[in-house]
Amino acid sequence: xxxxxxxxxxxxxxxxxxxxxxxxxxxxxxxxxxxxxxxxxxxxxxxxxxxxxxxxxxxxxxxxxxxxxxxxxxxxxxxxxxxxxxxxxxxxxxxxxxxxxxxxxxxxxxxxxxxxxxxxxxxxxxxxxxxxxxxxxxxxxxxxxxxxxxxxxxxxxxxxxxxxxxxxxxxxxxxxxxxxxxxxxxxxxxxxxxxxxxxxxxxxxxxxxxxxxxxxxxxxx
Ligand code: SAH
Numbered sequence: 480x481x482x483x484x485x486x487x488x489x490x491x492x493x494x495x496x497x498x499x500x501x502x503x504x505x506x507x508x509x510x511x512x513x514x515x516x517x518x519x520x521x522x523x524x525x526x527x528x529x530x531x532x533x534x535x536x537x538x539x540x541x542x543x544x545x546x547x548x549x550x551x552x553x554x555x556x557x558x559x560x561x562x563x564x565x566x567x568x569x570x571x572x573x574x575x576x577x578x579x580x581x582x583x584x585x586x587x588x589x590x591x592x593x594x595x596x597x598x599x600x601x602x603x604x605x606x607x608x609x610x611x612x613x614x615x616x617x618x619x620x621x622x623x624x625x626x627x628x629x630x631x632x633x634x635x636x637x638x639x640x641x642x643x644x645x646x647x648x649x650x651x652x653x654x655x656x657x658x659x660x661x662x663x664x665x666x667x668x669x670x671x672x673x674x675x676x677x678x679x680x681x682x683x684x685x686x687x688x689x690x691x692x693x694x695x696x697x698x699x700x
Contacts, residue, residue, distance in 0.1 A: 572622030573638035577603030
């Protein structure tokens with residue numbers, strides 16, 4: 480049985496989560512597994528208390544340090560794209576609040592997630608331990624270098640926008656594996672992009688316009 484603050488009340492209640500998921504389905508999210516997990520998991524615990532009542536709105540929300548928890552739709556869409564693959568080993572770059580990490584952890588076998596800001600990394604770790612997401616391994620590091628000890632990955636997901644596709648990440652993709660990443664174009668627009676590795680070549684597909692915080696270098700302790 481889940482404790483009352485995990486279940487939520489009022490604006491964080493099961494009814495509010497169900498309404499969010501109905502909206503996601505209307506917006507085109509088809510994968511039942513994604514909708515079920517998002518209906519069950521407490522998104523409100525990934526925000527400061529003052530913002531928790533807005534957790535199920537169709538919007539991104541601040542998590543401190545100039546970063547944001549992505550809107551429910553983008554979390555659902557990216558998770559759906561991950562599940563289109565056979566995701567044995569998945570690497571997420573940009574743990575942030577840890578919400579996308581949790582949703583992925585419930586649906587894939589093995590998950591690695593990297594964050595460059597220590598305060599966010601630690602808080603996400605506390606939340607994921609509390610929610611018993613035992614298959615998620617977190618690391619404080621510049622995710623542009625990937626996680627070489629755990630490579631190769633069937634899927635690498637970036638939750639921050641790259642100017643160019645980081646070479647070390649491409650090198651850590653399994654053959655046939657995909658990288659799903661927001662990528663900035665020269666005109667400033669960002670596109671969710673899927674890069675599939677086929678041997679030594681990479682097939683790049685632009686999916687849809689998105690809006691993410693930038694992928695940055697280095698670690699903040
Ligand atoms: N999936 C997260 C999104 C957070 S925003 C959520 O829904 O909460 C993107 C995150 O990527 C931020 O926390 C930012 O600090 C992190 N980030 C940016 N560049 C990074 C890098 N090179 N390595 C690891 N994390 C990075």
